[in-house]
Amino acid sequence: MRAVAPAETGEPIRKVRVESVDKIADAIVAISLVSLDGDALPDWQPGAHVDLLMTENLIRQYSLCGSPADRMRWRVAVLHTPDSRGGSAWLHTCVQPGDVLPVRGPRNNFRLAPARRCLFIAGGIGITPLLPMIEAARGQPDVDWQLAYGGRSRSSMAFVHELEQMGERVEIVSEDESGVLDLDRILGEPRIGVAIYACGPEGLLTELERRCRSWPPGTLHVERFRADAPTGGSAAGAETFQVVAQQSGVTVDVPPDRTIVEVLEERGIYVPVSCGEGVCGTCITRVIEGDPEHRDAVLAEDEQASGELITPCCSRSRTPRMTLDL
Template sequence: MSEFELVLARREPVAEDVLRLTLVTESGDPVPAWEPGAHIDLLLADGLERQYSLCGDPADRSALMVAVLREPSGRGGSAFVHDRLTEGTKVPARGPRNNFALAPASRYLFIAGGIGITPLLPMVAEADARGAEWRLVYGGRRRASMAFADDLAAKYGDRVEVYPEDETGLLPLPRLLGAPVAETAVYCCGPEPLLAAAELGCASWEPGTLHIERFSPRTDLGTGPARSFEVELAVSGRTLTVPESKSILEVVEAAGIPVLSSCQEGTCGTCETEVLDGVPEHRDSLLTDEERAAGETMMICVSRSSGPRLVLEL
């Protein structure tokens, strides 16, 4: 996916430690088209690349909007945005890419935790425009830290339930997910404990009901002993050995074969690669159980081979 350049037109606080960035093209041309659930990669500095969910209006091609939470224990991306990214700065970008698309459904239950509200904003607007039944439950540590909460409540009324933890406690997931509701799609984004609880709560629901987007790797990834294996690159016509201590991505890049990648944690989907033969050992945080079982693609930044050999479309 090719890079393009954006310019930061505006940065504004929308909650405690949350900035909304409005990004435009320098020429004034329309920004790339996107749909609810999409994210873009922002290349903030040398070696500092981050993915942010788009939270504006897909019909507005004049700008792209993202919201960035300052993460004190993060890897530097949010600190760069909050402390060094100024209006007028050019920001290289890639995308948009959508691993969290809004599927057709009769009704929707949206569950947001903290900054996880961002990809759900355009989803709520789309569901409302479709005339679908929907409900949003939104939790955060405290009201002041919950971006867009007041706007959502003012616009949509009692279809939005806001749960600041210091006032109401945790989101009432047992009540929300205790009994499966037919023809309902559940969309959830937020911190890992919330996502894990949603997965547990939806265990008895129809398969495919729950849709999740993670900002960080899940904690229960397969982390068994790493074994070396061979990877045959069908397009390049080369066979490489992946040692125990390296990922497929590292080995392929070291061989001089260009591969797009970004998070290198198995969460963004940039390095998703088609598997032509062999059985992947999935260690990503993105593919569904059905996609893992099919074994048609894999994230080569973290996943490995279950057997001695893989054949990839590289």
């Protein structure tokens, strides 16, 4: 992943101070961030995340899991994964209270929509974006909500003690004690008026998508850690296609082993990139002409179907030529 200069994104980069770093579960730390001058931080809504610019070439996204009502601090929780590409390892081993970090955001691709009944389903560290959503649901007496939260063991599950105080609406299931989440029981029969929000490992989200096909369209809302490979294809493209950057007047060929972003960058056209995997939404670009082959996990189904937007960090073109608003 390349470094992203502030001018490339148009989004302001601010510096925050690490207020605390606390171990809250096996291999998970909660990091509290405050402004340098003691002023309130920018407003945000449940489902939002921030970019942490940890080193020159290391940018990662983390869900805000504190309270939106607390304007003085942001909280993120970070799992140190065995296959870490550097982000979680750096935050676990290098960050100390008092350190200053550049951040960008907040940005929200996982918004909480109005609903009379909300079902939250979390797997492991996927609990983080759901916590502010649960707080919002609890603050509305007319909203019926439930949480099903699964993990390998209770010691590996973040915020368990906090959630246990919420009573019978919360179901905590650890594999070493009770097995995996019983999704058929948790979901029940398809019905109207339910919003399902889920975040966690890909296996959990795939199973939820399969089971929710018979539910009303738009019922299930998911946030992924990484984008899927396209159905029936691999991560690499099958054919070369052309991309026209209309504003710049540049046309490039994008071969099967390169991304749109990489090829355009070589011609001096810098597209804002953060995750590089189609999960953060930083690089979303308007399509003027052509048919995108979507490989992201951030655009909604209707946005993908419209063909008007693309994430050029990972997506490709189904047509031989595509024109972008760049």
